[in-house]
Amino acid sequence: MDFLALYVTLKLALVATAVLMVLAAPVAYFMAFSRFRGKSFVEALIYLPMALPPTVIGFYLIMLMGPKGFVGRVWETLTGGSLLFTFLGITIASIIYSIPFAVQPMKAAFQKIDPRLLDAASILGLSKMNAFLRVIIPNSLAGIAAAAVLVFLHSIGAFGVLLMVGGSIPGETRVISIAIYEAVETMNYSAAALMALSFIPVSFLFLLLVNKLNEGVRA
Amino acid sequence: MTISASFRKKLKYFDLDISLSCRSEKMTVMIGPSGGGKTTIIRMLAGLEMPDEGRVAYGDEIWFDSARRVNLAPQKRRLGYVFQDYTLFPHLNFYDNAAFAAVNKKEVDALFELFKISHLRKRKPHQVSGGERQRCAICQALARHPRLLLLDEPFSALDVVTRRGLREELKSMKGTLSCPVIYVTHDINEALFLADEIVPVVDGKIDPGWMQRTITREPGEGVAAKGAREPRLALVY
Secondary structure, eight states, X not given: OOHHHHHHHHHHHHHHHHHHHHHHHHXXXXXXXXXXXXXXXXXXXXXXXHHSOHHHHHHHHXXXXXXXXXXXHHHHHHHSSOSXXXXXXXXXXXXXXXXXXXXXXXXXXXXXXXXXXXXXXHHTTOOHHHHIIIIITGGGHHHHHHHHHXXXXXXXXXXXXXXXXXXXXXXXXXXXXXXXXXXXXXXXXXXXXXXXXXXXXXXXXXXXXXXXXXXXXXX | OEEEEEEEXXXXXXXXXXXXXXXXXXXXXXXXXXXXXXXXXXXXXXXXXXXXXXXXXXXXXXXXETTTTEEOOHHHHOEEEEOSSOOOOTTSOHHHHHTTTOSSTHHHHHHHHHTTOGGGTTOOGGGSOHHHHHHHHHHHHHHTOOSEEEEESTTTTSOHHHHHHHHHHHHHHHTTOOSOEEEEESOHHHHHHHOSEEEEEETTEEOTTHHXXXXXXXXXXXXXXXXXXXGGGTTTO
């Protein structure tokens, strides 16, 4: 059992989930309540990572974050280091890979809020920002939690995109899914079996949690 | 202070074209059949919907003027608005709901005393009855020290006994309100009981004869038919 890989996996999933929830909430709000020309175009763009093979996302992230890519060059100028093959690099990759899983359930939760509550909020003097923080967020907690669990699960299960962007550096970018792959490659089936088995109860319990939270949202 | 409004708006089945006014300490009751445009009018007064054209003024302050392209946001009108159904915030308890936009949070307790819901201050809206929720909604509106109080069929979803009780409480406290009050109902008894002025609204226009036509028998229409159409008025016929 590669506990270092387990540690990197959990750290990655937690950081990616926390950052993504904060970034995705305003995007989901915008998608839920605004009307503008080209909205479905923008929405399809946001959900694109869900439809693309992880290796395709990984390829474009290498192009972007590599030494010749725009983001990679800016990062190198600022810090002198590289984004590829670092924990930060796989965190960015994981966030981009999971965007749809954060935005979609949050948007659905926001849209379920009774519009009359938003009318009441504006009558009571709340700006749109305050209504978002004081009315929408507290009344969408189950949907937000469901989105967080989905993002967390998606992050701990990521493989192709992380392998391309981060490789397999122990303690830095080697996550459990990559450790399993490498254990199988080196015919170490008992280690692979143990690590694979550890995924099943965790994933099952989290999915159970998502179902419970979604039931709460429906109620 | 007087609120005066005149607006026109094209709706799906008719064109709304109405003028009304109400001064401080008075209650204007808009009455008429459902779907006649009353809620749209009150929403336009609140700034939640925009008229196609018209003007809304609160004293000298212009809230809406299509000619001058003025449209004050609902947040800036400082209104009290009690909706038809319960729109208390479900995540907050009664006290936090009423204190949500209170000018002085200490007044909330006095309002709770007045509306006899002090014992429910820690309860969430789904844990209490409809009548108690509407009492809290009125407290929430009044705690804001509104410049105009809008009540859109606030008691229509309640049972007869609760409705009668609340109606009486509202009437008894009407004298203490210093702002204009606009009240929407389709219940003639309620309108007659509460109003200083009654404005019958039918298909988006003021129809002064509507109440008379509704409570007097029309040729060819039997008492039973009339009573079935408007059961609450059956005793009047």
